[in-house]
Amino acid sequence: MEISFTNELDRLADGLADQGYAIIDNFLSAGEVDSILQLDEFKGDWGRFQKAGVGKSSERQIKENIRGDYIHWINPDSAAPAIRVYLAKLNSLIKHVNQSLFLSLKDFEVHMTVYPIGSYYHRHLDQFKRDDHRKLSVICYLNKDWQEADGGQLKIYTNADSFSILPLAGRLVCFRSDLLEHEVLPATRNRLSLTGWILDQHSDLRHL
Numbered sequence: 001m002e003i004s005f006t007n008e009l010d011r012l013a014d015g016l017a018d019q020g021y022a023i024i025d026n027f028l029s030a031g032e033v034d035s036i037l038q039l040d041e042f043k044g045d046w047g048r049f050q051k052a053g054v055g056k057s058s059e060r061q062i063k064e065n066i067r068g069d070y071i072h073w074i075n076p077d078s079a080a081p082a083i084r085v086y087l088a089k090l091n092s093l094i095k096h097v098n099q100s101l102f103l104s105l106k107d108f109e110v111h112m113t114v115y116p117i118g119s120y121y122h123r124h125l126d127q128f129k130r131d132d133h134r135k136l137s138v139i140c141y142l143n144k145d146w147q148e149a150d151g152g153q154l155k156i157y158t159n160a161d162s163f164s165i166l167p168l169a170g171r172l173v174c175f176r177s178d179l180l181e182h183e184v185l186p187a188t189r190n191r192l193s194l195t196g197w198i199l200d201q202h203s204d205l206r207h208l
């Protein structure tokens with residue numbers, strides 16, 4: 001693997017340890033983003049997406065006033081090559097973070113995500129009330145030529161402060177799922193991403 005990617009993962013581990021979050025630009029190259037955007041799911045075939053819910057399993061509810069995104073879970077065992085490139089990088093990330101921070105993260109769960117124009121996700125924490133296996137939230141954005149005026153920022157709340165991150169193509173944001181509240185602001189364009197969590201147990205998604 002190229003040295004620069006290892007350096008970026010070092011920086012990510014430091015960021016997680018020091019502040020609970022990190023951003024890596026160009027985690028996916030422009031070409032890698034293009035390949036993912038060429039997949040049927042993202043090329044307007046949103047029939048495959050489902051309305052995202054709030055809560056886990058039987059407690060899951062659709063709450064339009066809390067979150068307005070559409071999702072499509074990825075089975076890593078049958079994922080398209082373009083997606084596998086991303087999942088392989090997530091595996092490198094897990095390995096690196098485990099070594100650097102002495103963690104025992106084991107797997108990930110990832111879905112394709114579309115926030116239609118004007119939709120948002122209210123301030124929240126990613127861990128479920130009775131399930132703390134989500135340790136790190138990882139989101140990689142797929143939006144080319146995104147401008148500040150397009151909105152759609154991820155707003156992260158720290159103790160006394162908050163800051164906003166633009167959902168730029170290829171950019172990865174990673175943060176502690178148990179610690180950092182965050183929200184997705186409405187956008188003037190459809191906002192696409194791969195949204196996932198790194199778990200301390202094996203994921204169910206291989207059995208989709």
Ligand code: OGA
Pocket residue numbers: 121126139153154182183184193195
């Ligand atoms: C989520 C979420 C943030 C983003 O799906 O839980 O907070 O920037 N996503 O898409």
Ligand code: MN
Pocket residue numbers: 124125126137182
């Ligand atoms: Mn979230």
